Amino acid sequence: MSSKLICRRDLDFLLYQVMGADGLVSFERFAEHSRETFDATLDTAESIAIDHFASHAAELDENEPRCVDQQVALIPQVKAALAQYYDAGFGAATQDYALGGMQLPLTISVACKAIFSAANVSTLAYASLSAANANVIGTFGSESLRRLYRQPLLDGRFTGTMALTEPQAGSSLGDIATTALPTDDGHYLMHGSKMFISAGDHELSENIVHLVLARIKGAPAGVKGLSLFLVPKYLVEKDGALGARNDVVLGGLIHKMGYRGTTSTILNFGERGGAVAYLVGEPHQGLAYMFQMMNEARIGVGVGAVGLGYTAYQHALDYAQERHQGRPVGNKDASSPPQPLIAHSDVRRMLLAAKSYVEGGLCLSLYGAQLADRKAWSGEAAERERARTLLDLLTPVLKSWPSRYCLEANSLAIQVHGGYGYTRDYPVERLYRDNRLNPIHEGTEGIQSLDLLGRKVMMREGEAFELLCGEIELSIQHARSYARMREFSDSLHAALDMLRDTTKTLSRVLRAGDTELALANSSLYLDAFGHLVVAWLWLRQAEVALRVEDTSNDEARAFYRGKYMACQYFFRWELPRIEHACRLLSALDTTCLEVSADNF
């Protein structure tokens, strides 16, 4: 029976047949792993996701966290689910054996994350944030911070947050106003207010570890003056025992459209004299530290968006196969029995679009995770460097493409359900509401597009971009050997030429210093770029499908044919849209620049 989370057949196909993830075991880091250990981990993830995460997702959505006696109360299933998650080792999945970790490749961990996100993204968020937090402390924190905070975070005894956003500054981190005053004891006293802090308060863990961007008194203006601090909810003694309550208080709970089970908080620091804060790393390096962690966080947002869209697609598919309604347009016989919804061409169109988005998005996330694994653990310096370059370039795409298109899959899933999809009796409306966050947090789509075009594509004179083009060209060469791939490889080739020309034009304008003109339509560039990358990954999926199709049984053949058809859908229905984007971009269209505030 289908779990309606992530189709395991598809996950296996993407991981092993397309990405060759089993090849990662040749890295020393993963030497003790094998396809068997990967599969066992995925099995466990799926089983915990079904039994302990999916089972309370709807109830959690209907019962938001609330303040009771100055504590944040959550339904008890959240804590129980997290206990299962940590007991099974997912809290430290990618960590060193020495830290109690599994030394799992990020690729497999990201696959697990897709499964958990599909099941219950709100509950998962507590664990994901804690893992990211532990990573920052592990990489940049002093020995003492690592000793006192990292292990409890990995074990699930503590949970963590990332406290960047302030009410007045939003995405503009350079305007962060929270201050930190040095004391004679070596720590700092923090004053300020942070907003939209996920998992900022609750009773799920013994302690909460906030990683806070703030400005040491006298620091330069802008992002160059930001430092990173660790601020615990409860102070921790040198022996690890919990001490006094720190001066961090809950300023309020924020009520959201979705993701309702993850507390979103306003946190006030230093209302009673100053919150004890410990500097992480060097002063004024806060943003650089956060950015080094961003790659993983942004893959995380992307795969979360995939999970939410993917499971909605699975629900819609199931509904379209079970629900009998109406007759195909050719059939005028009113007394004939109603057909399954999937018999209608327009329903198949919606399902194909959703399939191309969510399976394309999952492939993209796994590809990004594999780059991260290669960058960190490959034995060859050149491969590490190559992976780092590609990952840097693609990070904005890994974050924003799934956030946009898997969200669209959520909307299509509602539409396939018709009136039922709009009710709270079916999960698709909740999944839509949850996913609507992803184009906003961890850098909005607009910000990702500036990062891609203004920074990543331009870095090292376009070297990263050319590296990616080379990879894509290689796949085009491979695909050309199949007659049935010819249409796709030709289209991709033409699209690549177009994007390359567009990129050249925009780079020239940027180098000439007209930043505003070059970046005016950057979100269109991000969209076209993302579509090209996903088309490439669909080409790779279809090529594998064609290669093995003949040697398969009937069921597998239907699966592989589905891959080919989704590729055909993407190449015929989706990829051509980038033509128009490239035309507008190459023409340096000034419509959005020209229009003035009083024209609205």
Add this chain to the structure above:
Amino acid sequence: MSSKLICRRDLDFLLYQVMGADGLVSFERFAEHSRETFDATLDTAESIAIDHFASHAAELDENEPRCVDQQVALIPQVKAALAQYYDAGFGAATQDYALGGMQLPLTISVACKAIFSAANVSTLAYASLSAANANVIGTFGSESLRRLYRQPLLDGRFTGTMALTEPQAGSSLGDIATTALPTDDGHYLMHGSKMFISAGDHELSENIVHLVLARIKGAPAGVKGLSLFLVPKYLVEKDGALGARNDVVLGGLIHKMGYRGTTSTILNFGERGGAVAYLVGEPHQGLAYMFQMMNEARIGVGVGAVGLGYTAYQHALDYAQERHQGRPVGNKDASSPPQPLIAHSDVRRMLLAAKSYVEGGLCLSLYGAQLADRKAWSGEAAERERARTLLDLLTPVLKSWPSRYCLEANSLAIQVHGGYGYTRDYPVERLYRDNRLNPIHEGTEGIQSLDLLGRKVMMREGEAFELLCGEIELSIQHARSYARMREFSDSLHAALDMLRDTTKTLSRVLRAGDTELALANSSLYLDAFGHLVVAWLWLRQAEVALRVEDTSNDEARAFYRGKYMACQYFFRWELPRIEHACRLLSALDTTCLEVSADNF
């Protein structure tokens, strides 16, 4: 101060400068009206919408209708708002003076509806459904039904519903199973169950009048066997006094993603022997009657979608002008003050897109309403016929284009607000949730697309389509006299040629009998068709703006320039997308037909 509902300046521009709605007073029906009476009506609508509708929209969303002691309880402001609405005459706005109506053109009534929808679509729904219900009874009901039910519906003493959908049949009306048995007393006894019945139960009115599609025992299968019945919640004596409770019971309340203030119900008919039902009109004509009312209902859905998108855009615009955050990309000086959000090109892009959708959608709705006025009330038979033909053709577009693109404006409005837009402290997330219903009810997008391509475009050998093309060509000719319109008129001309060719190809296939092939991608056709129509209406708006720009003061010039820029946006960013759609359609792409259920 802006009400953030519908910009009155824009409404005046569209009504009088673009549509020439004041010209409607030349029809005898509207002889006692004038621009002054129209304006006074709009003023009243705006004032009631602000004071009595918008004021409780958020509270109503947070406090859904619920069952208390077998009655459906709503917050008291709903009833109070409706009282104001009926007292001011909006319940019978377009009705005859003899019925206590205002004999207002539908064009002005639709403008009011945009305002009320923007303010609180859930509360408005009770009144809108009642008006539609009264219209059906007025047109097709017997003298006795008209006497007993219509006037109380127009006065607001009774409210009404449209009860079509059944749990097992959904959009497939031919599968309706509710039955009606004739009795010796001249009425019928009804048995069956209806679902998703909006306003199906509540205590807002003395009585609820259900118009129910059902099958007289022995009627033919399919839609040809459907008859229309009036089934009151309370029986009405011959003297108009309320009698016994009828055998219609609330089977349950349905909890929705949005539109939460409008009860959505399961209604069970005949659990205790049979609900008393009165035949409306002739047997087996039920669907035909409903379809004759559909034009207005579908304009209603369209303008409701416009209202929801429009107000979200107004909120986003306000936020983008008030909220200071970050600096434009060229500015590297971190100590310079933050700029308003609208200073960012990508924010202006989102606002321009939203503006082009909501103002384009409002223009479309008003155009449709004016066609309905001309069809019904023009003194010239030829004009009535012309308007009828265009309205029939455009009805699926009037319903679905705003449902799709004004919903997109809602999503953009969330995005402009960033993290705040995702919270329930700002109205944009609620407005999004409300609008998500519109692509579903009153015929899904898929169904509208089949209606447009399979029926409307084909009717009378494409005569309606050619009539529309002629209208568009006329506007192109006019626009050509302005050098600054040349780009747009050329683009529209090319797009029209493309759509015409595509239509020819599809018509040929339809005539050849390959219905399934021709209609396989109908939703793409609907989308392209809608974009062409809205581009045409933008051309007309821009032409007016250019014509009067020079004679205007500074403020007006900024407004007119805004119209020109939105037109430019639509022509450069939106219209070109139909090229790809037309290519796919003309190629009779079979991707969605070919893929089989086991490929997913």
